[in-house]
Amino acid sequence: MEVFNKFYSSVSNTVSQLSGVLPGNPVTREFEATQFIASAGPGLLWKVYKGFKKSTKQEASIFVFEKKQLERWSKADRDIMIDILKRGIVQLTKLRHPQILTVQHSLEESRESLAFATEPVFASLANILGNTENMPHPLPNHIVHYKLYEVEIKYGLMQVAEGLAFLHNDVKLLHHNICPESIIVNQQGAWKIFGFDFCIANQSMTGSAPFWPFTEYCQAMHALTQPSLDFLAPEYILSATHSPASDIYSLGMVIYSLHSTGHNTLGNIGNEYSKFKRFVNELKTLSPSRLMCVNEGLREYVKLMLNVTPELRPDPHQFLKIPYFEDVGVKTLNYLDSMFQWDNLQKSQFYKGLPQIIQKMPHRICIYRILPCLTKEFVNPPMVPFVLPNVLLIAENSSKEEYVKYILPVLKPVMLIQDPIQILLIFMQKMELLLKLTPGDEVKTEILPMLYRALESDAQQIQELCLSVLPTFASLIDYPAMKNALLPRIKKLCMSTNYISVRVNCLLCLGKLLEHLDKWLVLDEVIPFLPQIPSREPAVLMGILGIYKLTLGHKKLGITKEVMATKVLPFLIPLCVENGLTLNQFNALISLVKLMISKVESEHRSKLEQLNSIQNESKVMEHALSSPESLVTNTQPDIDRMFSGLGIESFSFNKPEKHEPAITVPERSSLTIEDKQRIAQHQETSRKFNRQTPSAIPTPSIVPLPQPPKAVDLTNTLLQSNLNQLTTKQFQATNNSNSMANMTSSCRLCSRGNYNLNIGSPIGFGYQNQSMPFDNQLALPPSTGWTSTNSATNTTFGNQSANFNNKWANNQSNQSNMKQDWSAFESLLPSQTKNNSSNNNNVKKLSDSEMMDLLS
Numbered sequence: 124m125e126v127f128n129k130f131y132s133s134v135s136n137t138v139s140q141l142s143g144v145l146p147g148n149p150v151t152r153e154f155e156a157t158q159f160i161a162s163a164g165p166g167l168l169w170k171v172y173k174g175f176k177k178s179t180k181q182e183a184s185i186f187v188f189e190k191k192q193l194e195r196w197s198k199a200d201r202d203i204m205i206d207i208l209k210r211g212i213v214q215l216t217k218l219r220h221p222q223i224l225t226v227q228h229s230l231e232e233s234r235e236s237l238a239f240a241t242e243p244v245f246a247s248l249a250n251i252l253g254n255t256e257n258m259p260h261p262l263p264n265h266i267v268h269y270k271l272y273e274v275e276i277k278y279g280l281m282q283v284a285e286g287l288a289f290l291h292n293d294v295k296l297l298h299h300n301i302c303p304e305s306i307i308v309n310q311q312g313a314w315k316i317f318g319f320d321f322c323i324a325n326q327s328m329t330g331s332a333p334f335w336p337f338t339e340y341c342q343a344m345h346a347l348t349q350p351s352l353d354f355l356a357p358e359y360i361l362s363a364t365h366s367p368a369s370d371i372y373s374l375g376m377v378i379y380s381l382h383s384t385g386h387n388t389l390g391n392i393g394n395e396y397s398k399f400k401r402f403v404n405e406l407k408t409l410s411p412s413r414l415m416c417v418n419e420g421l422r423e424y425v426k427l428m429l430n431v432t433p434e435l436r437p438d439p440h441q442f443l444k445i446p447y448f449e450d451v452g453v454k455t456l457n458y459l460d461s462m463f464q465w466d467n468l469q470k471s472q473f474y475k476g477l478p479q480i481i482q483k484m485p486h487r488i489c490i491y492r493i494l495p496c497l498t499k500e501f502v503n504p505p506m507v508p509f510v511l512p513n514v515l516l517i518a519e520n521s522s523k524e525e526y527v528k529y530i531l532p533v534l535k536p537v538m539l540i541q542d543p544i545q546i547l548l549i550f551m552q553k554m555e556l557l558l559k560l561t562p563g564d565e566v567k568t569e570i571l572p573m574l575y576r577a578l579e580s581d582a583q584q585i586q587e588l589c590l591s592v593l594p595t596f597a598s599l600i601d602y603p604a605m606k607n608a609l610l611p612r613i614k615k616l617c618m619s620t621n622y623i624s625v626r627v628n629c630l631l632c633l634g635k636l637l638e639h640l641d642k643w644l645v646l647d648e649v650i651p652f653l654p655q656i657p658s659r660e661p662a663v664l665m666g667i668l669g670i671y672k673l674t675l676g677h678k679k680l681g682i683t684k685e686v687m688a689t690k691v692l693p694f695l696i697p698l699c700v701e702n703g704l705t706l707n708q709f710n711a712l713i714s715l716v717k718l719m720i721s722k723v724e725s726e727h728r729s730k731l732e733q734l735n736s737i738q739n740e741s742k743v744m745e746h747a748l749s750s751p752e753s754l755v756t757n758t759q760p761d762i763d764r765m766f767s768g769l770g771i772e773s774f775s776f777n778k779p780e781k782h783e784p785a786i787t788v789p790e791r792s793s794l795t796i797e798d799k800q801r802i803a804q805h806q807e808t809s810r811k812f813n814r815q816t817p818s819a820i821p822t823p824s825i826v827p828l829p830q831p832p833k834a835v836d837l838t839n840t841l842l843q844s845n846l847n848q849l850t851t852k853q854f855q856a857t858n859n860s861n862s863m864a865n866m867t868s869s870c871r872l873c874s875r876g877n878y879n880l881n882i883g884s885p886i887g888f889g890y891q892n893q894s895m896p897f898d899n900q901l902a903l904p905p906s907t908g909w910t911s912t913n914s915a916t917n918t919t920f921g922n923q924s925a926n927f928n929n930k931w932a933n934n935q936s937n938q939s940n941m942k943q944d945w946s947a948f949e950s951l952l953p954s955q956t957k958n959n960s961s962n963n964n965n966v967k968k969l970s971d972s973e974m975m976d977l978l979s
Contacts, residue, residue, distance in 0.1 A: 148231050148235075159171075160173045160259070160263055161266070162250060162255075162258050165300070165318065165347050168208070173243070182243045187238045188238070204347060204348055208320060221282075224316065225241060225242040243309060244310065248307070248308060251308060290316075295324070301354060302373065335366070352398075360403050361431065378428070379429075420446060421445075452480065455477070456492060474509035477513045481493065481517060504543065507537060526561075527562065547585050555592075558600075575609075578616055586625050606644060613629055626658060634673050642680050659698070668712060675718070684722065684727060692716065699712055699716060
């Protein structure tokens with residue numbers, strides 16, 4: 124964001140500056156200036172702006188001279204300076220040569236400025252050497268850290284020399300001010316001659332010797348209105364003449380400035396004409412030590428170029444032939460500039476050897492100097508296979524920003540070319556590089572469509588190469604493109620191709636792409652596709668087998684047993700009898716089949732065992748839940764302990780057995796006053812019952828309880844309760860000892876369960892009404908004449924009843940010594956005078972309600 128803000132601020136400042144400088148200049152109608160980048164010309168008066176043409180968006184540079192810079196000058200000097208600048212630009216516009224700056228829009232003048240447009244410019248040589256006068260502040264980064272390489276200096280001097288040769292021989296024009304301010308370095312790094320402000324044209328007639336009129340240096344005029352004294356030839360003073368050799372002297376001084384410390388001139392004259400005169404005299408005896416800073420291969424020729432005798436200086440053609448320029452880099456750059464003159468065969472030979480040179484060249488030269496020359500050949504499809512490897516080689520050494528800015532835009536049209544097929548082959552070989560440097564959006568719109576075109580190509584070689592390189596960069600392809608575009612095309616190619624090698628490569632490619640796919644995509648798209656392949660050649664079968672093995676053994680993928688059993692094995696088993704298989708291929712196939720069968724068996728058996736175990740456990744649980752008795756047995760103490768203390772004991776079938784009656788008291792908060800009274804009365808009755816002996820037990824008060832206790836000894840409780848309610852009349856028994864024995868035996872029988880006496884008691888102890896063996900009749904003495912209706916127990920029970928009553932009567936007489944009155948009870952009994960046999964037949968059977976009334 125900070126970089127964007129700086130750029131926005133720079134553009135805003137530039138626009139505001141130009142709006143003040145060029146309000147009415149016609150150049151602003153066609154060109155848009157974006158950034159102030161450099162300065163050039165005499166005294167660096169021209170400001171150079173980076174911009175573009177509005178109609179075509181073509182890059183350009185806009186040179187602007189602000190007239191207000193001359194406000195401190197006299198009016199005469201201002202007028203002279205403006206005329207000189209106009210004259211120089213007019214002359215520049217007339218010239219057309221590769222080593223002369225190209226003008227795109229001629230000079231335009233307004234009240235405030237002069238302006239014209241040229242080819243894109245990097246900076247003037249003076250800016251590069253450190254002269255930053257009339258430059259933006261702060262300085263642009265591309266100027267601050269810029270350093271010329273030796274190959275750039277060599278080739279730049281060669282270009283200037285070629286430009287001078289053109290001027291001297293073809294145009295017959297003297298530049299008359301060759302200096303760093305008059306040399307422009309364009310955006311590609313080429314050196315161009317500029318600043319024809321003081322040029323001198325030939326005045327002789329055609330066919331005559333050239334003649335350049337001489338104008339003496341005037342000290343009264345402003346220094347900037349005359350050539351720079353530091354680069355002015357000595358014959359200007361010595362013989363008041365000038366010639367093409369004068370420009371060669373100026374070029375020699377430029378060479379010295381390029382190599383000297385601080386880029387100073389040899390005389391360091393400045394604007395002092397007297398100092399210039401002294402320096403001319405020194406040149407006559409110039410010591411070689413003063414040129415030690417110059418490159419050794421060039422030093423001798425620089426001394427000759429600075430000779431005071433013009434005739435001894437080399438001309439431009441001689442200068443271009445010195446060994447100093449016999450450099451591979453220089454020749455390469457020179458060939459690239461003159462490439463348009465060669466035929467395709469010569470170009471192809473040169474491009475084949477260019478990669479070795481590119482690796483030795485500085486990267487900046489490759490980007491800004493070599494690349495533009497190479498991209499010009501992209502309009503010639505037959506030459507693209509020779510040029511493209513060099514462009515991609517430069518891309519390997521480029522940053523991502525450089526690639527996106529300079530290389531990718533020129534590659535996009537090439538990616539659409541399918542003939543010759545070598546273009547796609549080269550792209551396939553460098554696909555990893557392209558995917559690494561190309562932004563994601565451009566990959567989807569430019570790179571992947573090229574891959575799809577390669578897969579759909581009719582050339583077998585293209586298809587095989589594309590399939591072979593695809594897995595190397597599969598990780599860089601996003602999943603949707605892999606699923607929806609790439610994988611379907613591979614499957615289609617595998618199904619439709621007539622070449623076994625292409626089909627096998629499709630299978631190999633799929634196998635290598637498996638790790639970049641997910642399990643479900645493989646199961647849904649890849650596995651069902653394999654049986655559909657129309658050929659059964661051993662190589663194809665082994666490719667299919669390899670995919671199955673990779674999928675089966677991959678920890679992320681795998682094949683389910685259902686897929687193996689229903690889709691894979693029905694396809695593989697018939698293949699085992701293919702006659703074309705070798706022994707090794709058959710062994711591999713049958714091993715995979717056995718492995719799959721084993722996996723299906725083990726997995727399905729494990730599943731069935733689990734299901735069977737679950738079913739058995741379910742049956743046991745259902746049986747346990749359906750039989751309540753099993754839940755209350757002692758075989759599951761853990762379940763009992765689990766549910767104990769949860770407040771659900773009253774709902775449980777397994778209630779603890781107790782031999783003593785227990786009274787459950789409800790929670791305190793839920794008892795009413797009536798409940799509390801009943802419970803207290805029952806407690807009092809229980810205490811009295813426990814303190815009394817069996818002979819003196821009173822009739823207990825019946826108190827119903829909320830929760831009945833366990834059953835007690837029914838025989839004793841029933842007999843005592845009934846006998847206590849009888850009158851005081853006592854029955855006499857004759858055979859007390861026998862009766863007591865019989866009664867004791869009868870009680871034992873009842874306690875062992877032989878007589879299941881369970882009389883519904885109003886006390887509410889929880890006894891359920893059950894039928895009695897002797898129809899709920901009491902055992903009475905034999906004297907009463909009552910017998911049991913149960914034939915099975917009639918005799919025995921009658922005897923036992925007699926013995927029991929005799930024993931009970933004796934015990935009562937011993938304890939209380941009071942004779943009991945049985946008259947009330949006897950009146951209810953039949954006469955004792957009847958025979959026992961007749962009693963058994965005629966006795967009236969009492970109902971349950973009558974017996975209860977009798978005993979109550």
